[in-house]
Amino acid sequence: MNNKILSTAAFFGMTSIVLGAFGAHALKQVLTADQLITFETGVKYQMYHALFLLFLGLNTHLSTKVKKTILVLTILGVIFFSGSIYLLATDSLNAFNFKAIGFVTPIGGLLLISAWSILMIQFLKKKA
Numbered sequence: 431m432n433n434k435i436l437s438t439a440a441f442f443g444m445t446s447i448v449l450g451a452f453g454a455h456a457l458k459q460v461l462t463a464d465q466l467i468t469f470e471t472g473v474k475y476q477m478y479h480a481l482f483l484l485f486l487g488l489n490t491h492l493s494t495k496v497k498k499t500i501l502v503l504t505i506l507g508v509i510f511f512s513g514s515i516y517l518l519a520t521d522s523l524n525a526f527n528f529k530a531i532g533f534v535t536p537i538g539g540l541l542l543i544s545a546w547s548i549l550m551i552q553f554l555k556k557k558a
Contacts, residue, residue, distance in 0.1 A: 431494045435487035435501050442480035442508060446473050449516065457520070465519045472515030479508050479542065486549070496552055503545035510538025 450473040453466060461469065486492070486500055514535045517528040 431497055432487045435483050435497060438501065438505060439480050439483035439487060442476055442483065446476040446480060449473050449476070460523060461519065465522070468515060469519035472512040472519065475515075475542075476508055476512040479504050482545075491556055492552055496548065500545045500548055503541045503548070507538045507541030507545060510534045511542060512538070514538060
């Protein structure tokens with residue numbers, strides 16, 4: 431399980447760097463300043479959660495079941511949150527109106543909050 435978590439962390443980290451560079455160089459020419467800031471928000475949250483998964487995969491105080499639950503919530507959260515932000519920020523570049531899927535962003539945020547909440551609860555249990 432730890433290798434899967436660490437591999438996912440590495441993938442999220444790597445792709446956030448690629449997307450950040452893409453946004454800073456290629457998209458800078460075609461997006462407004464506000465759209466670029468929005469795109470960068472998706473990149474930041476993806477990187478934050480790559481680091482979160484790195485911590486999770488290296489942590490020895492959590493059960494495999496808890497780690498798996500947090501991993502799934504984080505993967506879905508990043509896909510829904512950052513993924514929808516990428517699509518919404520670049521909406522002006524294609525014919526499909528991604529604003530129709532804007533409701534996915536807060537669902538992704540809720541999934542990420544849930545992952546962090548489970549981690550917090552597990553640590554509070556350990557302290558008690």
